Amino acid sequence: MELWLNYLDQILLYATLGLSLNLLLGYAGQVSVAHAAFGAIGGYTVGYMALNYNWNFLAGTLLGMLFAFVIGTLVALPALKLSTEYLILLTLAVSSVIIGIFTTFSELGGSYGLIGLPNANIFGWSMENPRDWVIPSLVAMLLVYAFCHRLGESAFGRVLKGVREDPLATQAVGKNVFAYKVGTFGMTSALAGFAGALLAAWFQLATPSVFGFSFSLTVFAIVIFGGMANLTGTVLGAAVVVLLDPLLRRAIHLEASTASLVQLIVYGLALVVLMRLRPQGALPEGFSIWRRITKGKPKPIRIEMLDDWEPTSSVAVHQPGAGLSDEAEAVREKARERIWQEAPVILETSGVSKRFGGIVAADDLAIQLRKGTITALVGPNGAGKTTVFNLLTGFIRPDSGSVRLNGVELVGQNPEKVARMGLVRSFQDVRLMHRLTCLQNVMLAVQHQSGENLGKLLFGGRAARRSEEETRAKAMDWLGFVGMAEFADIPAGALSYGQSKLLSLSRVLATEADVLLLDEPASGIDTKWVDTVLDLVEAVREQGRTVCIVEHNLHVVGRLADHTYFMELGRITAQGTIDELSNSPRLAEAYFGTA
Amino acid sequence: MLLAVLDVETVKQLTVDGFFRGCSYGLLGAGFALILGVTGRFHFAYAFTYTFAVYMAYQFTFPWGVPFWPSAALGVLVSACVGVLIERIVYRPLAANAGPNALLAIFVASLGLGIAGENAIRLYWGSETQSYYGPDKVAYTVWGTTFINFDVWQAASAIVLVLALAAILRWTALGRQIKATRVNPDLARIIGINAGTIYLIVFFIGSVFAGVAAIWYGLKYTVDPAMGFNPVIYAFVVAFLAGTARSPIRVFITGIIVALIEQYSSIWLSARWTQTAVFVVLVLYLTFLAVKTSGFTARIRRALPAGKA
Numbered sequence: 001m002e003l004w005l006n007y008l009d010q011i012l013l014y015a016t017l018g019l020s021l022n023l024l025l026g027y028a029g030q031v032s033v034a035h036a037a038f039g040a041i042g043g044y045t046v047g048y049m050a051l052n053y054n055w056n057f058l059a060g061t062l063l064g065m066l067f068a069f070v071i072g073t074l075v076a077l078p079a080l081k082l083s084t085e086y087l088i089l090l091t092l093a094v095s096s097v098i099i100g101i102f103t104t105f106s107e108l109g110g111s112y113g114l115i116g117l118p119n120a121n122i123f124g125w126s127m128e129n130p131r132d133w134v135i136p137s138l139v140a141m142l143l144v145y146a147f148c149h150r151l152g153e154s155a156f157g158r159v160l161k162g163v164r165e166d167p168l169a170t171q172a173v174g175k176n177v178f179a180y181k182v183g184t185f186g187m188t189s190a191l192a193g194f195a196g197a198l199l200a201a202w203f204q205l206a207t208p209s210v211f212g213f214s215f216s217l218t219v220f221a222i223v224i225f226g227g228m229a230n231l232t233g234t235v236l237g238a239a240v241v242v243l244l245d246p247l248l249r250r251a252i253h254l255e256a257s258t259a260s261l262v263q264l265i266v267y268g269l270a271l272v273v274l275m276r277l278r279p280q281g282a283l284p285e286g287f288s289i290w291r292r293i294t295k296g297k298p299k300p301i302r303i304e305m306l307d308d309w310e311p312t313s314s315v316a317v318h319q320p321g322a323g324l325s326d327e328a329e330a331v332r333e334k335a336r337e338r339i340w341q342e343a344p345v346i347l348e349t350s351g352v353s354k355r356f357g358g359i360v361a362a363d364d365l366a367i368q369l370r371k372g373t374i375t376a377l378v379g380p381n382g383a384g385k386t387t388v389f390n391l392l393t394g395f396i397r398p399d400s401g402s403v404r405l406n407g408v409e410l411v412g413q414n415p416e417k418v419a420r421m422g423l424v425r426s427f428q429d430v431r432l433m434h435r436l437t438c439l440q441n442v443m444l445a446v447q448h449q450s451g452e453n454l455g456k457l458l459f460g461g462r463a464a465r466r467s468e469e470e471t472r473a474k475a476m477d478w479l480g481f482v483g484m485a486e487f488a489d490i491p492a493g494a495l496s497y498g499q500s501k502l503l504s505l506s507r508v509l510a511t512e513a514d515v516l517l518l519d520e521p522a523s524g525i526d527t528k529w530v531d532t533v534l535d536l537v538e539a540v541r542e543q544g545r546t547v548c549i550v551e552h553n554l555h556v557v558g559r560l561a562d563h564t565y566f567m568e569l570g571r572i573t574a575q576g577t578i579d580e581l582s583n584s585p586r587l588a589e590a591y592f593g594t595a
Numbered sequence: 596m597l598l599a600v601l602d603v604e605t606v607k608q609l610t611v612d613g614f615f616r617g618c619s620y621g622l623l624g625a626g627f628a629l630i631l632g633v634t635g636r637f638h639f640a641y642a643f644t645y646t647f648a649v650y651m652a653y654q655f656t657f658p659w660g661v662p663f664w665p666s667a668a669l670g671v672l673v674s675a676c677v678g679v680l681i682e683r684i685v686y687r688p689l690a691a692n693a694g695p696n697a698l699l700a701i702f703v704a705s706l707g708l709g710i711a712g713e714n715a716i717r718l719y720w721g722s723e724t725q726s727y728y729g730p731d732k733v734a735y736t737v738w739g740t741t742f743i744n745f746d747v748w749q750a751a752s753a754i755v756l757v758l759a760l761a762a763i764l765r766w767t768a769l770g771r772q773i774k775a776t777r778v779n780p781d782l783a784r785i786i787g788i789n790a791g792t793i794y795l796i797v798f799f800i801g802s803v804f805a806g807v808a809a810i811w812y813g814l815k816y817t818v819d820p821a822m823g824f825n826p827v828i829y830a831f832v833v834a835f836l837a838g839t840a841r842s843p844i845r846v847f848i849t850g851i852i853v854a855l856i857e858q859y860s861s862i863w864l865s866a867r868w869t870q871t872a873v874f875v876v877l878v879l880y881l882t883f884l885a886v887k888t889s890g891f892t893a894r895i896r897r898a899l900p901a902g903k904a
Contacts, residue, residue: 031699031702077882078878078881078882078885078886081885081886082881082884082885084698084699085631085637085698085835086835086884088637088702089831089832089835089877089881090877090878090881092828092831093832093874093877093878094874094878096828096870096871096874097871097874097875097878100868100870100871100874101871104871213824214710217706217710221703221706221707224703258718261714261717261718261722262714262718264711264713264714265710265711265714265715265718266711267707267710267711268706268708268709268710268711268714269707269708270707271703271704271706271710272685272704272707272708272711275689275693275700275701275703275704275707276685276688276692279689279692279696279700434695
């Protein structure tokens, strides 16, 4: 009995560490193999303070969490600008340095570590045997579970998932990706320090081998086994990893030394098999045992929805130019150009230039976007049209020049800041969050969510929930606006290309930004849908928003654009109505390559 | 103070030690960089193929009575085949399955293989340190420094292998195919290069490099099931410091520099600190890299899908 209680404690404590890693690895997608080292910081602090200064276990734990938080945040600053393979390497190196430092100082016991820690004592209650530990470790596990669940399954967690799926697109809808990453790294390091402190107190020792690299791998394996971004899975994973040892020993009657080897072989191979057969882990993301019991199996996606489907927007859109003759069309265009000339300028660039080495990507650009109008940017491939979007939205910093939105300078601002100021762009290659549902994709883009603020999320009472409901309603509206309300619960990765284009439009719209930069909104989609997309863009203009499109299809430009800029080799070489531009033989040659 | 510690004899000996050690790091680094650079697989089980080579050589020599040199060659060959099998049986299907998350899936599977492999070695050969010996050890003293014959052979074989790889990459059709695959496997496929085969070849070459390094290490020191971990961490460090898409010669030289840093740091730091010193250098380098590329290029790099299926 005592033995099984011991295993139970171990499961709970390993799960605590695993949960904190899952928030980082599963939700935020940051691969860290240094998690046990952050646990070591907590464990060594508790041990050192208890042995040398008779500190109480709780005080030591708090100090350890603080140290782990500070060091974790410092490591995160450079780490999170790196790609995954460099992140693995950096966390590996950090893990080695932390353990190396512990091993080197004789005050910390050198390679023997700190041994003979006193029994942990919580408010006068000394924990002497595995039975005493059950309640505290259960409480610790539940606390960390609740914390990670609160963060992970909220607006905050949605941003983390956005960071995991596509940091660039997450920035483009106004989220401070860097702050989220660093904050999460710091917080999960502190939680690892917490778990490590408990582990050290439970083992009554803190040694380099207990918290070594192989323990980091064990924790990593627990998360992978259980399922990334599934917290219940992590608890299950901890149970499997811990219980493998006694099961093997009892089931196949192996002696202790062989059993531990066989256990490691089994678990190494299990990782390989798992990655092959079930890379999402035992319990996949979003799977809840409770929901499965109460609500039964979810309905499978209907295939016909993905194939023979046409968008039916929830708003009535009218086609102002439909059925007009060529002459009438030209007249209408003139009228629109006049409206453009009279509308107030909302975004203005002057002298914006950018060189990449010897290539001039943008040369002295002067562009104006005017309120409630659609401006088009046309030009041959490689003219630098998408670069203009990158320059305007802060993804590329111009070498010189200025971009002003309502008179406020944008040059030097981060993309997320620009987006929050009301200038949002879409991507030519869509950039959806594939593992998030369509609704979540759109919800991510909604601005001013209380649930994204950690303070309000944890201590704000019902504000976060109310904000979440509002966000959901808003996102449903925008999903309905592009006619995709019925797709709300379908993962974005399952959509056809045309549908994902619509969804990305809906995501841009949900930011409710004043100025929208749409990169080829109608390219690559079914011709019968093109008109739908154009109707939607026009409906956006009706709402008084300002739109700029990059587009190759002159039919699209002709129908939408109130004003057109023609771009060649990084320079604006002409502007006016599309009619005027396409009647110029020189431009036609530049565009089509024929005279 | 500084000069007092820096006596010429010590520095000479440290330089020689660093050079020989660096040949090993460089060889491992070149092998790992080739694998990671071309295939994009974070091949953690490299530690296992390294260890396995010397254990197989041991197996051929002692229980099976094959003469020393042929069994060393066989050990390297067998472990290289294991490396190829890992790519063919484990990584390739995984990459096909996992799509954009292939990097993480392969890293996890590779960790699993490394753990399973190490413990399989423990189960079969035992956990204790073994001595692996063959030819007699001969010590030389040149210019007041001492080193042994294994050092020289190791350096010579490492240099020959790295130069051979560089020559293959530079001048042969195979080398051009490898480089084409490294730049863009999909495009390479379109122009008729069998990227799958190139991956297998790359795993073979990389594993041979590891095996050769392991044999010399085993001869000079001893053999144990966990011996692969540290050298392979150094291989990662060297490969990343040099850049995984760079020439093997550059990687090799980086390996020597890392080893020299490690050796020289023992002048000022206690011996136990030297390994930590190398990782501190790595952390600083990665920090520098992060700051340097914190602009658009880093964002693009991160945002790009793994792409290397």
